[in-house]
Amino acid sequence: MKSFVTIFRSKAFMFTLMIGLFLTSFLIIVAMLLGNQSGNFVIQVENGDVNKSISITDDEEDRVYTNMLTVEGMSGMSNTTPRAFLGGTKYQQQITTLKEISSTLGRQVVGSSGDRESGAFVYTFYIINTGGTAVNVKLNMTFSNVTNELDNAIRVLTYNENDEELHIYQKPDEKKPQGGSYQYYPTVLESFESGTSIYTEKMFISGTSIDGELPKIKYTVIFWIEGQDPECDERLYNGTIKFGLDISVEN
Secondary structure, rough: OOOHHHHHHOHHHHHHHHHHHHHHHHHHHHHHHHHOOOOOOEEEEOOOOOOEEEEOOOOOOOOOOOOOOEEEEOOOOOEEEEHHHOOOOHHHHHHHHHHHHHOEEEEEEEEEOOOOOEEEEEEEEEEEEEEOEEEEEEEEEEEEOOOOOHHHHHHEEEOOOOOEEEEEEEEEOOOHHHHHHHOOOOEEEEEOOOOOOOEEEEEOOOOOOOOOOOOOOEEEEEEEEEOOOOOOHHHHOOOOOHHHHEEEOOO
């Protein structure tokens, strides 16, 4: 016991203890920062060669484009369904509402109740051809940081306004919905690709400017928890999921 007291009182031990406390505090801070980052939706552009390059923006007035957008995440999300946030049961009603939603660039929440962000998460941005040559663009959406099986009930809708191309993706059902299908969807559901990949989409952007404006595509992504999904139950409480979108030029 005496030898232990001697070691505890030594300067070397106290110095080591202080270093340990400092490192522990540093790691806690880093973990907190990473925790905040995990709530974000990140869009990353991989540029092609000099004559085939693209950029992105969520600002109509922006003329200095970027190759990365980090969008604030959403907490307090509750279940919903397209009938609620697209405002109708018929395709034409829903597509009209979708176009209205997509008219606003940036981040928004639709179909929420009260002051809480409890509806569907929407993000709209431009993919801009800055190279002067027509390009084929590939988009790959992935997910990570899943807890409480939230990926089982999440839905991802994409809308390419230029081509009026609409998709809705889900993880394949382990339990079938009542009646065998989901009601009031504006398009047929497609399954996540595999592993952590949700989808791969391809699009064409011309190289011709219009009225001095660079050619671009307006692209919208909507995320929500599907209330009709049998796997939308108490297991999802406090669940998390992070999304990333990689955009690249196909040579």
